Amino acid sequence: MSGWYNSSMPELPEVETIRRGLESHLIGRKFAGIKSDNPKSFPNDEKLVGEYLIGATVQSVNRRAKILIIGLDNGYSLLAHLKMTGQLVFVSLKKRFGGGHPTDSLIGKLPDRSTRVTFEFGDASKLYFNDQRKFGWIRLIKNQDIPKLEFFQKVGPEPLEADFDFTTFKKHLSRRANTSIKAAILDQSVVAGVGNIYADESLHIARIHPATLVKDVSAMKLKRLHEAIQQSLTLSLTYGGSTDRNYVDVEGKRGNYLKFARVFRRQGLSCPDCGTIIKKIKVAGRGTHYCPRCQRQTKKRDKIT
DNA sequence: CACTTGACCTGTCCGC
């Protein structure tokens, strides 16, 4: 057993952490077999899989928004979206960490009842796609068809890359002027990879009430938010993302970000900046955590001309 | 077109 990647709510930092783990373990491995119990989880037909997956070697592992792209050496890729409860778990019989490694106890425990797809490699190592709620999916697709997918057509800039400049951010937000700022940054066409955790965290850093309409957020606060999104995602990445209680990553470390979260799931506790009790409300249909003192509702005044 | 709500699933937790 040499790898265990999990996150309970994969957003950009979690998916990127998984990408790095997959990259270090899958590249150069050749697919030898696949088992799938659920066409929704892996809808490809046997013929396509037989022709383009079995025998193919992993060449690259990339990420766009919350989607993983496992590139093969034959012009095809495996795309994976983990949605809420998806996990990608790599298991090899070779022990890389010696006895006593926390992941050792997982030997023999997979597949379990959440396992939807099992990929087997030539050296008998395996990649398990577990997904309790079956919202996630993996599919095999020709590389040239990837950009044609609707999602890739409309997805916004990567927040940790250069194309996420403030002008672009403002431009995309202007399309969502009459919705809440939280709904706007959850919109993957505005910025890629932000989910419920980092939306709340970013808005707290930027001191913006999550329900504020986009058109009522001042330019100065938008500027702060643009930086806050990058700051919260980057910080979480350094902790290996936000991982649920019983899982560790390939090095045996947990995704520790939630221990350092500012507001997410901290309702009833103190705001790290001012000590006020953090509240939980519903915004954009999501559980939303914020500090009532640091993040006040504002309304932009009309300019007096 | 902009915006909101419901559906997709299953496990867990809470109140009765």
Added chain:
DNA sequence: TGCGGACAGGTCAAGT
């Protein structure tokens, strides 16, 4: 103890 219902949240389809 069992049971119903709310809740968890990413994305898309369908509704206003």
